Amino acid sequence: MEQSEEKVPENQERGILLMDNWPGYDLDLFTYPQHYYGDLECVLIPHGIIVDRIERLAKDIMKDIGYHDILVLCVxxxxxxxxxxLVEHLKNISRNSDRFVSMKVDFIRLKSYKVTFVYVQIALSNFLLFAKDVVGTGRTMRALLSSIEKYKPNMVKVASLLVKRTARSDSFRPDYAGFEIPDVFVVGYALDYNEYFRDLNHICVINEHGKEKYRI
Structure with a gap:
């Protein structure tokens, strides 16, 4: 299946753009868990492309932060x-350069847009980086960013693997974006549908059969 430049143009600020008419890749071209056979429409982004794109995001981040230490908050x-x-690529860049960047990782979960942070870590961090899977409407990230204002971090950036084009968006844009995708339901690469499909390496579009099969 051909991938034309018109369907997947690149833009530094928006990441790799997957247009609305992008058909994805035929599932028969890839390997994926047998228990998901019949549940997927296509491979939207293959695993290898995901990893390569994240490596580039890591290079862009390291270029921007200078010698600042990093606290990565995984959503x-x-x-x-x-x-x-992303953290592994950041560490590799640090190890293979003439500068050492200290890196800490913490994890947060959002419930009803309320988040509890560890004040000491945030207050002492020169560079705070949120790592998120998908930015859709933007409300989640605005709630997160609003929650940390009282801690007065020196610098805050948002890296999102995916940005979804949706009419419900409030125009929030992450500082670093991997891919901009149409408003489709994607699974795989830790993205789930009712806790299924996290073990799928590729980012795929779930079909109606899959939604019905794993519906709660």
């Missing part, structure tokens, strides 16, 4: 694989 649950790969 659970869907962001854990993105965060793990």
């Amino acid at each position: 659970l649950k869907g962001g854990y694989k993105f965060c793990a790969d």
Whole structure:
């Protein structure tokens, strides 16, 4: 299946753009868990492309932060694989350069837009980086950013693997975006549907059969 530049153009500020008419890749071209056979529509983003894109995000982040230490706050649950790969790339860049950047990782979960942070870590951090799986409407990230204002961190940035184009968006944009995708329900790479599909390496579009099969 051909991938034309018109369907997937690149833009530094918005990440890799997957247009609304992007058909994805045929499932038969990839391996994935057999228990999901019949539940997926297509592979939207293959695992290898995801990992390569995250490596580039890590380079962009390291270029921006200078010598500042980093506190990475992973937004659970869907962001854990993105965060793990991003942190590993950040560490590799630090190890292979003439500068050492101290890096700490913490995890947060959002419930009803209320978050409890560890004040000491945030207050002492020169660079605070949120690692999130998907930015959709933007309300979640605005709530998170509002929650940390009282801790007065020196610098705050948001990295999101995916940005979803949706009419419900409040125009929030992360500082670092991996891919901008259409308003479709995606699973895989730790993104779930009722806790299923987190073990899928590729980012895929779930079909109606899959939604019905795993509906609660």
